[in-house]
Amino acid sequence: MAFWSCSHSRAAAPAEPEKFAPVAAAAPAQGRRIRTTGTVEALRSFTISVPRISGQQQGNLTLTKLALNGTKVQPGDIIAEFDHTSQIKSARDAEAKFDDLSHQVEQKAAEHQSNAAKRAADLAQAEADLGKARLEIRKGPVLSELEHLKADEVLKNAELHVASLKISIPAHERAEAAELQVLKLQAERQKLTLMRLQGDADKLVLRATIPGMIALQNVWRNNSMGHAQEGDQLWPGNPLLRIFDPSSMLLQLAVSETDGAILRPGAKAVVHLDAYPSLTFSAHFDSASPVASSALGSPLKTFTARFILEQNDPHLLPDLSAAADVDPGN
Missing domain, CATH: 2.40.30.170 (Efflux pump adaptor protein, beta barrel domain)
Structure with a gap:
């Protein structure tokens, strides 16, 4: 029986697959x-976010002024302000330090100019002494041996003095130039710090960039989402409002x-x-x-x-x- 069942199954012809007519995609009907x-x-529209302060490691900003929702604004109108007391104080301190360094640069430059004039006078005096010593040594035939030895020693000292001044004067000039350059670099760095602090204070005053109407954005405040209000602590980078x-x-x-x-x-x-x-x-x-x-x-x-x-x-x-x-x- 098993042999007959197997042979009967092999003898059965395979069924042909059913054929389906292709269906075209229906186009949308008119109307x-x-x-x-x-x-x-x-x-x-333009989105305004809470500003990011350069050099600020962490912490949020205190909102002190905010335009009302639906207010119409023009470019340049103040729409929000944040507490910038710390930035203004730091900017004033940086400005005072910058002024002090600028005065130091001017004072040091005047001091170096005075020193250069004094060194030039010393060199001129040393060269005059050298010329006088050379004139004295020419009197050798009429001078005694002791006077001749004295004149020869004076000439050697004058020559050494002139040579020493000619070596030391350029060295002093290079040292003073380097000292002045250090003060100038310190003043320039302080100027950049002042500009950065002033820029931070300006960033905390937000102004409209396009004409339109204000739409306040929802922010996280008091453990819930809602529109920001004056006195809120807001994290930098969060959207504050949108002008459309x-x-x-x-x-x-x-x-x-x-x-x-x-x-x-x-x-x-x-x-x-x-x-x-x-x-x-x-x-x-x-x-x-x-x-x-x-x-x-x-x-x-x-x-x-x-x-x-x-x-x-x-x-x-x-x-x-x-x-x-x-x-x-x-």
């Missing part, structure tokens, strides 16, 4: 609309990968703000990410699309959630 969600953002131009706003949408074909030039969108359900705005397609992406651990992929809002309304503010009905157009 088909999709609804998706996103957030309102400014087309032009309210005259040009856009809508950032997340469109599913299956609806990506609707994102094309000419696409329109009807926008509804969640915070103001009665308001409706229109927008047109501007751009989209070339590749769909997904969040970590999620199998759903979406395209990031940007639609430019066509109206200018004070209700359009950054980070507002919105729903949009997207129409592919013609």
Whole structure:
């Protein structure tokens, strides 16, 4: 029986695989609309962070002044200030030390000039004495032997004195030049320290860089997230606020990968703000990410699309959630 079962299985013909007709991908139908969600953002914005102070190892900065949320500003307007008492005190001390070193350089230069003039006078006097000694030695035939020996000794001493001065004067000049250069380098280094401290004090006064409106950012304060307030201790580098131009706003949408074909030039969108359900705005397609992406651990992929809002309304503010009905157009 076992032999018959095996031979029967080998004799059976293999079944042919089933054939399936290819199915073409369905194109989006004309007039088909999709609804998706996103957030309102400014087309032009600039983020202001808590400044970083050079040379600061650790610690935070105390906020002493902050513009109100929604304030309209122009370039150069002060929008925030931090406590800069320490920087101003250090800058004043550095300035006093720099002035002292500058006076030392001037005093040392004047002293070296006086010493150079004195050495030049000593050399001139030594050369005059040498010339006088040479004249005396020429009187040898009329001088006694003792006087001749004295004149010869005076001549030798004069020659040695002149030679010694000619060797020592350049050495003194090099030493004084090096001493003066050391003081100049110390003054220059102190000047750089002063400039750094003054720059640190200027960094603690934040000014607007573009015209627009202020939107305060959420920061970590008092064991919770919220807008910064005067007197808060803030860590350098943390975002403090954002300046945006309210005259040009856009809508950032997340469109599913299956609806990506609707994102094309000419696409329109009807926008509804969640915070103001009665308001409706229109927008047109501007751009989209070339590749769909997904969040970590999620199998759903979406395209990031940007639609430019066509109206200018004070209700359009950054980070507002919105729903949009997207129409592919013609």
